[in-house]
Amino acid sequence: MNSWIDLTALWQIVVVGLLAGAGLPALFAVGLRLLNSPARGAQAATASGSGTVTESDHVYGGNQTGLVGAVLCFAIVLAAIGWGIYLIVAST
Amino acid sequence: MGNTAVLVLVVVTALGFDFTNGFHDTGNAMATSIATGALGPRVAVALSGVLNLVGAFLSLSVAATIASGLVDTHVVTLTVVFAGLAGGITWNLLTWFLGIPSSSSHALIGGVIGSTIAAAGGSGVLWHGLFSKVIIPAGLSPVIACLVATIGTYLVYRISQNVTAGARNRGFRIGQIGSASLVSLAHGTNDAQKTMGVITLALIANGTLGANANAPFWVILSCALAISLGTYMGGWRVIRTLGKGLVEIEAPQGMAAESSSAAVILLSSHFGYSLSTTHVATGSILGTGLGKKGATVRWNVAGRMATAWVFTLPSAGLVGAGGYALAHAIGGTGGVIVDLIILIAVAGTIYLKSRKTAVSHKNVNSEWTGSVAPAEPEPVAA
Numbered sequence: 001m002n003s004w005i006d007l008t009a010l011w012q013i014v015v016v017g018l019l020a021g022a023g024l025p026a027l028f029a030v031g032l033r034l035l036n037s038p039a040r041g042a043q044a045a046t047a048s049g050s051g052t053v054t055e056s057d058h059v060y061g062g063n064q065t066g067l068v069g070a071v072l073c074f075a076i077v078l079a080a081i082g083w084g085i086y087l088i089v090a091s092t
Numbered sequence: 093m094g095n096t097a098v099l100v101l102v103v104v105t106a107l108g109f110d111f112t113n114g115f116h117d118t119g120n121a122m123a124t125s126i127a128t129g130a131l132g133p134r135v136a137v138a139l140s141g142v143l144n145l146v147g148a149f150l151s152l153s154v155a156a157t158i159a160s161g162l163v164d165t166h167v168v169t170l171t172v173v174f175a176g177l178a179g180g181i182t183w184n185l186l187t188w189f190l191g192i193p194s195s196s197s198h199a200l201i202g203g204v205i206g207s208t209i210a211a212a213g214g215s216g217v218l219w220h221g222l223f224s225k226v227i228i229p230a231g232l233s234p235v236i237a238c239l240v241a242t243i244g245t246y247l248v249y250r251i252s253q254n255v256t257a258g259a260r261n262r263g264f265r266i267g268q269i270g271s272a273s274l275v276s277l278a279h280g281t282n283d284a285q286k287t288m289g290v291i292t293l294a295l296i297a298n299g300t301l302g303a304n305a306n307a308p309f310w311v312i313l314s315c316a317l318a319i320s321l322g323t324y325m326g327g328w329r330v331i332r333t334l335g336k337g338l339v340e341i342e343a344p345q346g347m348a349a350e351s352s353s354a355a356v357i358l359l360s361s362h363f364g365y366s367l368s369t370t371h372v373a374t375g376s377i378l379g380t381g382l383g384k385k386g387a388t389v390r391w392n393v394a395g396r397m398a399t400a401w402v403f404t405l406p407s408a409g410l411v412g413a414g415g416y417a418l419a420h421a422i423g424g425t426g427g428v429i430v431d432l433i434i435l436i437a438v439a440g441t442i443y444l445k446s447r448k449t450a451v452s453h454k455n456v457n458s459e460w461t462g463s464v465a466p467a468e469p470e471p472v473a474a
Contacts, residue, residue: 003220004223004224004228005228006224006363009363013359013363016355016359017237017356018240020351021352022244022247022348024351024355025244025267025347026247026251029251029252030251032255032260032267033251036254058259059259059262059263061259084355085150
């Protein structure tokens with residue numbers, strides 16, 4: 001054990017920090033991508049239909065399976081944050 | 093043995109420091125959200141203020157560190173604590189004026205260490221504690237935060253590359269509000285505790301509390317209020333440097349940066365590391381510039397910050413030592429009052445100078461032209 005650096009705490013901060021600090025935003029991005037994925041069959045319509053730029057600004061792309069997946073992703077992100085705050089409060 | 097008049101002055105000055113800590117550090121949580129337009133400037137500082145208040149009550153593991161781990165509590169007198177606070181406040185105001193996000197924690201620790209050395213010599217400082225609990229974490233934390241934010245930013249852009257631009261901005265702005273809120277909460281748990289630790293140290297020095305006592309409730313409450321009020325005032329100069337100066341930030345980067353900051357700060361809090369939220373937030377914002385292809389990172393701004401960080405401990409320490417020497421030479425309550433008058437004069441001067449190049453919620457997002465002061469002057473308020 002090094003008395004200058006608490007290595008145990010350090011590697012835990014790095015590993016958990018990566019999981020929470022980089023993993024959760026990545027999961028959020030996955031959720032957003034699923035949510036934004038176009039409805040089945042809409043792909044062709046968008047490709048052929050010209051000038052539907054405003055339409056594509058909607059966050060929800062219209063794919064129901066995507067919606068379910070997105071809700072799941074966001075739920076995991078929220079649960080992880082809640083768990084983290086619980087740990088902080090409980091450690092006092 | 094107790095001196096109530098000086099004790100009151102110390103507590104008031106400590107709360108004053110806590111206030112500067114709040115407005116100096118608003119940018120850590122909110123700069124990126126303000127820069128990307130996820131939150132309006134005034135909404136952002138109000139939200140951050142409330143969450144700092146809540147955060148201050150969440151955890152108390154860092155408070156003990158400052159009170160007992162860095163200086164020998166037996167040599168600490170009220171005058172030592174007072175001079176240390178004066179050092180911290182002076183450095184905080186000076187860096188705020190220059191728009192440099194430097195560490196409020198280091199300013200405080202530097203000030204207290206400087207005044208301790210002036211009072212009792214180098215043996216009054218627990219050097220091992222200073223290195224293992226302050227200096228080494230200070231070196232590591234921005235690197236860890238930068239790494240996490242770089243990877244987070246890379247992943248976020250990689251995953252969301254097919255999402256339409258409008259949807260991506262809107263989605264990540266919502267994510268940013270959540271992650272920035274977490275950083276504010278984390279700031280409350282971390283930084284408010286440092287002032288709690290100092291007031292506890294003063295109470296111990298005065299004999300009001302026993303040597304290993306915890307912070308009483310009124311200390312926790314008043315510190316929480318002071319830091320959240322300071323946060324609400326908004327340190328617009330620092331917000332501007334972090335949000336516009338260091339890296340031009342888009343919503344996905346903002347969210348990645350804040351998530352990284354929140355995770356690293358909360359984890360360190362959990363392990364009782366009293367690291368600097370400023371160092372972490374700056375490291376994260378830098379990382380988010382590195383993780384996105386083609387993003388501009390202004391290394392000269394980063395360099396200015398790093399230089400300020402290196403000077404924080406010694407500079408605040410010098411002011412703290414000078415403050416102690418002066419108060420000690422005059423002696424007693426009078427010495428502390430003279431110090432306080434000088435401190436107020438210095439603070440007033442810096443404030444007046446800052447009005448000439450004011451940065452406020454109105455011009456905080458103006459184009460970065462190489463300095464804190466925006467090219468166009470602030471619209472004159474009625």
